[in-house]
Amino acid sequence: MLKRIVSTMKSPFEGKRMESDLDEELRFHVERETEENVRRGMRPGEARTQALRRFGGVEKTKEECRDAGRAVWLESFLQDVRYAGRSLRKNPGYAAAAVLTLALGIGANTAIFSVVYGVLLQSLPYGGGERLVRLRVDAPGAGITDGRFSPPEMNDLRGSGDAFDAVSEYHSMWFVLLGRPEPERVQTGVVSANFFDLLGVRPILGRTFRAGEDQHGAEAVLVLSNSYWLRSFGGDPSVVGRVFRMNDRPHTVIGVLPPIPGYPEDNDVYMPVSACPFRANPDTENNRDAGMLRAFARLKPGGTLGGAQAQLNGLVKRLEHDHPGNYPASIHVAVAPIPLRDELTAQARPTFLLLSGMVGLVLLLACASVANLSLARLVRREKELALRSALGASRRRLARQLLTESLLVALTGGVLGLVLAVGCRQLLVMFAARLTPRASEIAIEGPVLLFTLGVSLLVGLALGLVPALSSRRSLVSALQEGRDTSAPGGPARVKLRGLLVVAQVAISFVLLAGAGLMLRTLWKLAQIDLGFKTERVLTSRVDLNFSRYPEDAQKRDFQTKLLDKLSSEPGVVSAALAGNFPLSDRGPANGRFRIEGRPGAAPENLPVADFQRASSDYFKTIGVPILRGRGLSSADRQDAPKVAVISESLARHFWPGEDPVGRRIGLDGQHPTDEITWLAVVGVVGDVRQYGLLKPPTEQIYLSMLQYPGLSTTCFVRTSSEPRALERAVRAAVHTIGPEQPVDRFRTLEEIHEGALASPRLTATLLVLFAGLALAITATGIAGVIGFSVGARRREFGIRMALGALPRAVRAMVLFQGMRLVAVGLGIGLAGAFLLSRLWSGLLYDVAPTDPVTYAAVALGLGAVAAAACFLPARRATSVDPMVALRNG
Amino acid sequence: MPTERTDLLQGTLDVLILKTLAPAAMHGWGIAQRIQQVSEDVLAVNQGSLYPALHRLEEKGWIAAEWGSSENNRRARFYSLTRAGRRQLAEETESWERFAAAVGRVLAAT
Numbered sequence: 001m002l003k004r005i006v007s008t009m010k011s012p013f014e015g016k017r018m019e020s021d022l023d024e025e026l027r028f029h030v031e032r033e034t035e036e037n038v039r040r041g042m043r044p045g046e047a048r049t050q051a052l053r054r055f056g057g058v059e060k061t062k063e064e065c066r067d068a069g070r071a072v073w074l075e076s077f078l079q080d081v082r083y084a085g086r087s088l089r090k091n092p093g094y095a096a097a098a099v100l101t102l103a104l105g106i107g108a109n110t111a112i113f114s115v116v117y118g119v120l121l122q123s124l125p126y127g128g129g130e131r132l133v134r135l136r137v138d139a140p141g142a143g144i145t146d147g148r149f150s151p152p153e154m155n156d157l158r159g160s161g162d163a164f165d166a167v168s169e170y171h172s173m174w175f176v177l178l179g180r181p182e183p184e185r186v187q188t189g190v191v192s193a194n195f196f197d198l199l200g201v202r203p204i205l206g207r208t209f210r211a212g213e214d215q216h217g218a219e220a221v222l223v224l225s226n227s228y229w230l231r232s233f234g235g236d237p238s239v240v241g242r243v244f245r246m247n248d249r250p251h252t253v254i255g256v257l258p259p260i261p262g263y264p265e266d267n268d269v270y271m272p273v274s275a276c277p278f279r280a281n282p283d284t285e286n287n288r289d290a291g292m293l294r295a296f297a298r299l300k301p302g303g304t305l306g307g308a309q310a311q312l313n314g315l316v317k318r319l320e321h322d323h324p325g326n327y328p329a330s331i332h333v334a335v336a337p338i339p340l341r342d343e344l345t346a347q348a349r350p351t352f353l354l355l356s357g358m359v360g361l362v363l364l365l366a367c368a369s370v371a372n373l374s375l376a377r378l379v380r381r382e383k384e385l386a387l388r389s390a391l392g393a394s395r396r397r398l399a400r401q402l403l404t405e406s407l408l409v410a411l412t413g414g415v416l417g418l419v420l421a422v423g424c425r426q427l428l429v430m431f432a433a434r435l436t437p438r439a440s441e442i443a444i445e446g447p448v449l450l451f452t453l454g455v456s457l458l459v460g461l462a463l464g465l466v467p468a469l470s471s472r473r474s475l476v477s478a479l480q481e482g483r484d485t486s487a488p489g490g491p492a493r494v495k496l497r498g499l500l501v502v503a504q505v506a507i508s509f510v511l512l513a514g515a516g517l518m519l520r521t522l523w524k525l526a527q528i529d530l531g532f533k534t535e536r537v538l539t540s541r542v543d544l545n546f547s548r549y550p551e552d553a554q555k556r557d558f559q560t561k562l563l564d565k566l567s568s569e570p571g572v573v574s575a576a577l578a579g580n581f582p583l584s585d586r587g588p589a590n591g592r593f594r595i596e597g598r599p600g601a602a603p604e605n606l607p608v609a610d611f612q613r614a615s616s617d618y619f620k621t622i623g624v625p626i627l628r629g630r631g632l633s634s635a636d637r638q639d640a641p642k643v644a645v646i647s648e649s650l651a652r653h654f655w656p657g658e659d660p661v662g663r664r665i666g667l668d669g670q671h672p673t674d675e676i677t678w679l680a681v682v683g684v685v686g687d688v689r690q691y692g693l694l695k696p697p698t699e700q701i702y703l704s705m706l707q708y709p710g711l712s713t714t715c716f717v718r719t720s721s722e723p724r725a726l727e728r729a730v731r732a733a734v735h736t737i738g739p740e741q742p743v744d745r746f747r748t749l750e751e752i753h754e755g756a757l758a759s760p761r762l763t764a765t766l767l768v769l770f771a772g773l774a775l776a777i778t779a780t781g782i783a784g785v786i787g788f789s790v791g792a793r794r795r796e797f798g799i800r801m802a803l804g805a806l807p808r809a810v811r812a813m814v815l816f817q818g819m820r821l822v823a824v825g826l827g828i829g830l831a832g833a834f835l836l837s838r839l840w841s842g843l844l845y846d847v848a849p850t851d852p853v854t855y856a857a858v859a860l861g862l863g864a865v866a867a868a869a870c871f872l873p874a875r876r877a878t879s880v881d882p883m884v885a886l887r888n889g
Numbered sequence: 890m891p892t893e894r895t896d897l898l899q900g901t902l903d904v905l906i907l908k909t910l911a912p913a914a915m916h917g918w919g920i921a922q923r924i925q926q927v928s929e930d931v932l933a934v935n936q937g938s939l940y941p942a943l944h945r946l947e948e949k950g951w952i953a954a955e956w957g958s959s960e961n962n963r964r965a966r967f968y969s970l971t972r973a974g975r976r977q978l979a980e981e982t983e984s985w986e987r988f989a990a991a992v993g994r995v996l997a998a999t
Contacts, residue, residue, distance in 0.1 A: 021966070022940075024964065024966075025916075025917060025940070025965075025966045026940065028916065028917075028918065028959070028963060028964070028965045028966070029916075029917050029918045029936065029940075031963070032918040032959070032961070032965075033918065035961065036922075054936065055936045055937070056935070056936060056937040057937065060937065061936065061937050061940050061941070062940075064937070064938075064940070064941040065940045065941045065943075065944045066944075067941070068941040068942070068944045068945040068948070069944045069945070069947075069948045071945075072945055072948035072949055073948055076948075076949075396950055397950055397973075
């Protein structure tokens with residue numbers, strides 16, 4: 001049958017084979033004619049000439065043969081399409097149901113494929129392509145994961161060998177840009193001059209950095225990111241050449257970048273390393289421990305990751321040998337090249353792959369459902385088909401007819417699905433942006449359209465095969481028997497429809513299990529104790545411009561005044577400042593400390609903690625409980641004894657079973673010769689999820705902001721009413737105290753918390769949507785199949801009841817028949833979910849991928865829905881009067 | 890033996906091919922020979938229209954083609970009647986007979 005369908009499809013694309021067939025056939029004719037002429041007594045040469053003459057133009061004949069075939073094919077094709085359209089219009093219910101179901105299935109697949117293609121499959125938007133790597137450094141022995149390189153280490157990397165043809169450094173800072181109507185805080189990528197050449201990014205305006213522009217003494221220049229250029233300059237090309245003040249020196253704009261992923265950070269502007277006052281500071285430049293840089297490199301043409309790794313291993317060995325103080329073997333320094341593609345997409349991959357799998361299942365389910373519908377319809381059409389067959393339509397022609405019809409349905413569904421996918425694009429881009437910087441590359445064009453077309457054709461072919469498979473037996477017999485059109489179409493077809501129901505239940509189970517696990521994950525995530533209270537707290541960034549506030553006294557002055565002003569605002573319950581906000585994505589600010597009275601250790605073996613600077617009301621403002629002692633107070637001034645507040649986990653780690661309050665911890669100075677500063681532990685506070693929802697609370701040491709002033713500042717305001725309403729008051733307060741001081745990134749703690757939950761929430765929402773769709777389709781499918789078989793067995797039920805069977809027993813029989821299929825489906829679905837559990841294990845939190853509670857709940861729920869779907873037709877089976885059924889059956 | 894050959898009426902070639910294939914499968918050359926023989930050389934089959942006709946009939950599903958080996962042991966394309974073709978032949982034979990009879994009656998009347 002498959003061969004037959006393929007041969008019907010082949011005609012319009014007839015290729016070489018057909019052509020050579022025709023050649024051979026005509027050649028045979030001429031040769032045979034020649035033989036015959038020879039037999040009649042002609043000389044061979046003459047015989048052949050005669051045969052050719054008699055034949056007429058061979059080429060012309062060939063052309064006519066082709067035309068004859070094509071004309072017939074085209075004519076019957078158009079006839080098929082017209083007929084299919086007519087027959088679908090005659091049955092609008094079926095057509096609408098089938099087209100809509102397929103549109104949902106194909107639309108969902110198109111949408112998810114556009115994401116997968118844009119993010120995972122498409123080549124990187126950098127000219128450097130697959131040769132680009134980021135160099136990652138870890139030192140597990142020192143608690144460093146994905147650390148940063150120092151400037152001397154960058155030089156070591158550049159000189160480490162020839163595996164790379166370019167190495168470039170990167171770090172990002174916030175600076176204040178002056179010269180616009182308002183002071184603007186801009187995120188600034190600070191890079192080597194070859195950074196953009198390494199990536200293979202060409203500017204759309206002006207130029208990028210030139211060799212030497214990252215050396216001391218070079219003019220300060222800026223390259224604008226595409227989004228900042230559009231946002232702040234409205235895409236004005238005359239921006240190139242303009243001069244802005246940053247860090248107390250003029251910076252000239254030299255170029256604008258094309259839209260590239262906001263990676264490693266979504267920077268507004270880029271400057272060469274020589275323009276960054278921190279990076280270009282001689283102390284930093286020569287300090288092996290000043291880890292602040294990320295390293296990017298491009299493998300030389302033909303180079304491999306293995307080769308690069310070997311070179312880096314060699315470098316680490318050399319460094320351990322040359323600088324044992326900085327790189328003791330005990331901390332196991334390791335540097336590895338990570339392909340940039342992985343960097344950009346690693347986080348998104350599991351989610352997108354899971355979603356692809358799920359939408360694939362939805363499409364399968366949609367197909368099963370439409371196949372079921374068309375089987376039911378086929379039964380009703382059997383008479384028509386038999387009649388057409390009797391009137392001379394060949395089986396092949398009928399099969400082609402059905403195929404045309406299903407292709408028409410699938411393609412219409414595909415077009416509608418495409419419309420759906422286009423409508424969802426914005427939403428998907430927003431979703432993907434939480435997982436990958438490549439989200440903006442998602443578009444529904446080219447390959448995605450081809451994918452949709454391919455899927456639609458495949459679905460159409462598959463659906464066309466189903467009736468063909470099930471109608472092997474002679475259609476004429478249907479006519480001869482003159483059977484009731486409502487009778488099921490033979491045991492084979494009933495079995496097939498049963499199988500489809502089993503498949504639907506199984507697929508639904510997998511989808512529901514996935515959605516259930518994701519919901520449980522979401523619930524667990526929402527239950528995580530953050531360690532602080534999110535209600536009614538407004539946060540904002542007030543990072544101080546270092547050139548305005550170079551001295552500690554100035555920072556202290558600004559920060560004290562700001563707190564005083566904020567605390568006196570109406571509606572403010574309390575106000576506080578700290579270095580960073582909780583749930584921040586900026587990794588821990590790790591530092592080492594000593595514990596008084598414990599045996600002295602080598603500097604590299606000292607305990608590590610995350611240091612936070614905070615103002616006096618910080619714990620009160622964000623609602624962190626004080627477990628022992630006291631919190632920070634405004635009395636912990638620069639002239640008072642130095643104090644520290646530690647987190648519960650740090651206390652438990654280093655003072656198990658003891659009270660740390662009253663003990664002292666020591667901080668080393670910048671240089672080994674500096675004296676150790678001793679701080680008294682005055683209190684223990686609850687643990688806080690400082691760096692992300694999923695990272696366990698870091699062991700923290702809080703320092704008094706008055707004793708350790710800093711530039712990076714987050715402002716917290718707990719309010720008595722809607723926190724967002726205080727935004728203007730905070731802005732005004734900041735500008736009153738520091739007219740050139742920017743304040744931005746206003747967010748409530750609730751929004752920060754929501755943001756951390758957004759990606760699992762969206763994944764869960766999508767899965768629930770798919771699963772709900774699946775459930776609805778399945779329930780309808782079951783009700784349809786059971787209803788159909790009930791309709792066909794009306795007479796049998798009539799007889800049974802006439803002979804004394806209780807309606808209840810008949811109902812039970814029908815229910816049993818349906819639930820047997822459902823049970824098989826559940827079993828297969830359960831096995832399938834177990835097999836697929838690896839797929840989603842990476843996305844779950846605190847829930848086993850084979851969580852028995854979820855599986856049981858899904859099985860029960862799905863079973864209940866299926867039972868309801870069986871029960872409705874079962875009741876109808878017994879609601880007819882047996883006599884009526886018998887008479888009319 | 891009459892030597893005068895008559896051109897085939899438009900459309901009659903199809904039914905002649907179907908009829909010729911009714912007893913057994915045959916290749917193109919054979920079909921032409923056969924029609925000529927049976928019609929005692931009155932009906933000459935133009936090869937230029939034979940092969941397009943065969944392709945048309947095949948496309949319509951009335952005849953099916955298959956490669957086989959010919960009487961002189963060469964590869965040849967054999968055509969055979971399908972069930973639809975058989976029905977078509979019956980129909981066309983009947984309508985031809987009606988037509989011929991009608992023409993005959995008209996001619997006899999004058």
